[in-house]
Amino acid sequence: MVVDVKQADARDATRLHDQLLWRIMLRYAVVTESMQIGPISFEFTRVADPDRVLDEVAQEEDRREKLTGKRKREDELHLPYWAELWDSSIGLAHFLVRQWAFCGAGESRLAQFAREQIRNPQRAVRAIDVGCGMGLAGVSAARLGLHVLFADLEPPALLFARLNSLPDRERCRYRRVNWQIDRLQERFDFILGADIVYDRSQWSFLHTFFEAHLAPGGAVLIGEPGRSSGEEFEPWISARGWRMARFNQEIPGRREPIRLLQLTRD
Numbered sequence: 001m002v003v004d005v006k007q008a009d010a011r012d013a014t015r016l017h018d019q020l021l022w023r024i025m026l027r028y029a030v031v032t033e034s035m036q037i038g039p040i041s042f043e044f045t046r047v048a049d050p051d052r053v054l055d056e057v058a059q060e061e062d063r064r065e066k067l068t069g070k071r072k073r074e075d076e077l078h079l080p081y082w083a084e085l086w087d088s089s090i091g092l093a094h095f096l097v098r099q100w101a102f103c104g105a106g107e108s109r110l111a112q113f114a115r116e117q118i119r120n121p122q123r124a125v126r127a128i129d130v131g132c133g134m135g136l137a138g139v140s141a142a143r144l145g146l147h148v149l150f151a152d153l154e155p156p157a158l159l160f161a162r163l164n165s166l167p168d169r170e171r172c173r174y175r176r177v178n179w180q181i182d183r184l185q186e187r188f189d190f191i192l193g194a195d196i197v198y199d200r201s202q203w204s205f206l207h208t209f210f211e212a213h214l215a216p217g218g219a220v221l222i223g224e225p226g227r228s229s230g231e232e233f234e235p236w237i238s239a240r241g242w243r244m245a246r247f248n249q250e251i252p253g254r255r256e257p258i259r260l261l262q263l264t265r266d
């Protein structure tokens with residue numbers, strides 16, 4: 001019997017796609033859109049109405065509080081921030097594509113790695129999208145050929161990330177990770193974090209997580225939408241021995257650019 005590997009692979013991808021979408025749609029209404037990030041385009045599935053998901057969690061918490069008389073602290077609540085596609089992830093996706101594509105001219109660590117890739121295409125560039133939500137930054141990195149670990153505290157987020165990264169699944173992995181306590185037995189050339197520094201109480205956890213997982217020569221890339229907490233994060237992290245470079249990334253339909261912070265150790 002002759003097996004057409006390409007056809008078998010396409011059938012597998014379709015089956016996997018349908019299974020994932022089915023699991024997701026049991027709980028969430030979704031929309032699938034065509035995303036255009038620079039010259040790259042791909043289908044991206046996201047929660048149709050993130051406010052509704054948030055309301056459901058809030059209502060559930062109210063019910064629980066009435067029954068038990070106890071209110072959870074915000075960090076115990078598991079608010080579904082993963083269900084929103086944040087502008088920071090769109091900014092980080094554009095930044096990744098622009099810096100990688102214009103590697104000849106770019107000054108960032110990404111551009112340096114892209115130049116090195118041309119000389120040594122066998123070398124796998126490893127990235128983690130931490131607090132990945134539905135995975136836009138990681139999906140863009142995987143489209144560019146990077147090997148990506150999608151990591152989030154919330155399991156439903158990882159289902160979306162799996163679905164959205166299906167075309168590049170041979171380079172992708174998925175893992176439930178709590179950046180406060182989990183330590184992975186590996187390091188990454190790039191740690192991607194779109195909109196993860198909004199809460200000051202998380203900074204020291206994130207700092208320790210970055211130290212434990214950044215490979216020599218690599219960079220942490222943080223997308224930040226211009227919150228005052230982001231402004232305060234810059235001197236805070238710089239005071240802890242990180243070298244910081246700041247880039248502005250325009251995104252379609254947004255007046256203010258997304259701030260891109262590149263943190264390096266060497």
Ligand SMILES: C[S@@+](CC[C@H](N)C(=O)[O-])C[C@H]1O[C@@H](n2cnc3c(N)ncnc32)[C@H](O)[C@@H]1O
Nearest residue numbers: 081082085086089131132133153178179194195
């Ligand atoms: C504001 S959302 C950003 C999501 C996505 N990066 C984006 O920009 O669309 C923050 C994300 O961090 C995740 N998160 C929050 N606390 C976390 C923790 N301790 N460990 C891992 N992920 C966490 C949330 O579940 C959520 O997906």
